[in-house]
Amino acid sequence: MIGSILIGLVVGFGMSIPPGPISVAVIKQGVQGNFATGIRIGIGASLIDCIYALIAAFASSALILKFQTFLDGHAWFELAFQIACIAILVILGRKYFHATSDDLRHSTEEEEERENRARKFGFSSAFMVGILMAVMNLANPSFLPSLIAVAGFIQAKDWLVDGFLGSGLYAFGFGVGVFIWFYVLLRLIIRMRSRLPVSYFTYIFKFAGGAFYLFAVILAVRVFLSTDWKSLF
Incomplete structure (x- = not known):
């Protein structure tokens, strides 16, 4: 049970690291010294992400039931899928580590657009702004499929408790992981805001x-150690 929560926590934390509109909103509050406002935005966004993770876990469990038998009989396909996941992580790493000034400007502009849109809907509290900004993630066509893909990979490895309980614990841990990232990010920005260089946002992308x-x-190490190489050759 605890393992399902911890896996969700790690995944939620890791998937929140790439700078997006919500991260930019939290960073902006940190630079201004508004810790409470930044926390409320983070809580609102984390709550919605928890719901997204639950939906993804349920959706992926149905897919895994259909593919599990196929994967068990096709070790090469499973290995190819794992290698593809590693390649995607490397591509994402390159994208963010070598982010251009246009990427930075786009993230800032998208944050301002989402925050203004949330306030136009009458949501003035930071908590509700965080919720609506997270809801707007659905406009990204790759957002929910990526959550389903990650949850599916985890369930295919039997890393979660079976059934509703496992999905619920994973989703809870995911939401906690998202919030922890926003909290850590906000704390770091507030503590260092007097010493932040002009290019501080670039370092967040590199991180x-x-x-x-x-x-x-x-x-890659886990795949190398867990793969039965003799059965493949």
């Missing part, structure tokens, strides 16, 4: 890229 590289290495 995200480095995290993806690290996850790729960890997954």
Whole structure:
């Protein structure tokens, strides 16, 4: 049970690292010294992400039941899928680690657009702004499929408790992981805001890229150690 929560926590934390509109909103509050406002935005966004993770876990469990038998009989396909996941992590790492000034500007502009849209809907509290900004993630066509893919990979490895309980614990841990990232990010920005260089946002992108590289290495090592290589040759 605790393992399902911890896996969700790690996944939620890791998937929140790439700078997006909500991260930019939290960073902006940190630079201004508004800790309470930033926390409320993070709580609102984390709550919605918890719901997204639950939906993804349920959706992926149905897919895994259909593919599990196929994967058991096709070791090469499973290995190819794992290698593809590693490649995606490396590509994401490169994307964020070598982010351009246009990427930085786009993230800032998207944050301002979402926050303004949330306030136009009458949501003035930071908590509700965080909720609506997270809801707007559904406009990204790759957002929910990526959550389903990650949850499916985890369930295919039998890392979660079976049934509703496992999905619920995973989703809870995911939401906690998202909130922890926003909390850590906000604390760091507030503590260092007087010493932040002009290019501080670039370092956040590089940190995200480095995290993806690290996850790729960890997954590669795990695949190498867990794969029955003799059965493949």
